[in-house]
Amino acid sequence: MSLNYSTYLRLPELLDQQRPLSAPQEHDELLFIVIHQTYELWFKLILHEFAKINRDFSANDLYGAIASFRRVRTVMKTLVAQVDVLETMTPMSFNSFRDRLETSSGFQSYQYRELEFVLGYKRPNVLHYYPPDMPGHEQMQRRLRERTVVDHFYDFLEAQGATIPPELKNRDLAQPNQPNTQVQEQLHAFYKTRPDLAILFERMTDFDEGLQEWRYRHVKIVERTIGSKRGTGGSPGVEFLKRTLFHPVFPDLWAIRHQL
Numbered sequence: 177m178s179l180n181y182s183t184y185l186r187l188p189e190l191l192d193q194q195r196p197l198s199a200p201q202e203h204d205e206l207l208f209i210v211i212h213q214t215y216e217l218w219f220k221l222i223l224h225e226f227a228k229i230n231r232d233f234s235a236n237d238l239y240g241a242i243a244s245f246r247r248v249r250t251v252m253k254t255l256v257a258q259v260d261v262l263e264t265m266t267p268m269s270f271n272s273f274r275d276r277l278e279t280s281s282g283f284q285s286y287q288y289r290e291l292e293f294v295l296g297y298k299r300p301n302v303l304h305y306y307p308p309d310m311p312g313h314e315q316m317q318r319r320l321r322e323r324t325v326v327d328h329f330y331d332f333l334e335a336q337g338a339t340i341p342p343e344l345k346n347r348d349l350a351q352p353n354q355p356n357t358q359v360q361e362q363l364h365a366f367y368k369t370r371p372d373l374a375i376l377f378e379r380m381t382d383f384d385e386g387l388q389e390w391r392y393r394h395v396k397i398v399e400r401t402i403g404s405k406r407g408t409g410g411s412p413g414v415e416f417l418k419r420t421l422f423h424p425v426f427p428d429l430w431a432i433r434h435q436l
């Protein structure tokens with residue numbers, strides 16, 4: 177038989193992957209599974225797009241990077257909006273199947289962690305949660321040693337005429353990227369003289385803000401659904417999640433805004 181919608185999209189396989197564990201079945205468990213799987217599919221796409229953005233940056237392709245940043249920031253807005261759907265689930269309803277999750281938690285979403293690492297937010301303590309027998313172990317080890325979007329952004333800025341300090345070019349890749357005042361000065365100069373680059377910087381800021389918005393909506397759904405309970409992943413829950421709430425991934429773009 178020739179290819180059709182179902183076979184191309186592997187629908188029978190895809191639609192066989194939602195398997196609620198509660199018995200008798202709790203109505204909202206399917207929603208919970210579908211939402212999380214949907215997020216994982218979007219994470220997969222975002223990682224795919226950032227691989228292209230890295231190539232664009234290192235090839236000095238401004239318009240390619242602008243187009244892809246526009247896409248990832250729009251996906252980010254979708255991820256934020258999807259929280260509304262899950263918020264239709266009450267705390268009572270979540271409690272009816274929460275025990276079934278045992279110790280599983282979004283905490284263990286390795287694609288989300290990959291995304292953090294790809295963006296330069298490399299938190300070494302995160303690696304403890306991916307021992308060799310945990311899915312994601314290899315990906316995390318690989319991402320730890322990889323150049324990040326910020327490192328590729330430096331390539332791009334350099335190709336545009338900026339001077340990138342040697343300590344940033346030769347940095348230890350396993351460490352998180354850090355803000356840098358010399359980079360900020362050059363971004364500031366570009367903002368004033370290069371409207372084409374300013375468009376890219378604004379799309380990057382959109383994405384960064386979108387990620388922070390997602391963290392905020394996530395903390396709020398956690399708070400309204402489980403209050404001050406500990407997380408199934410073992411963290412203190414809301415208080416733990418609040419710590420990263422305002423963490424930017426492109427801090428240099430935020431640091432100069434008062435001068436623009």
Ligand code: HEM
Nearest residue numbers: 211215281282283285288398401402407408409410411413
């Ligand atoms: C009722 C809904 C939800 C609740 C109650 C909840 C609860 C939690 C809690 C308590 C944590 C902290 C770790 C732990 O101890 O488990 C956490 C982390 C996390 N959750 Fe959720 N979550 C919900 C929905 C979602 C959704 C829809 C996603 C989408 C993928 C998600 C992704 C994550 C991620 C990525 C983390 C790690 C965040 C970080 O370490 O900064 N969660 N969640």
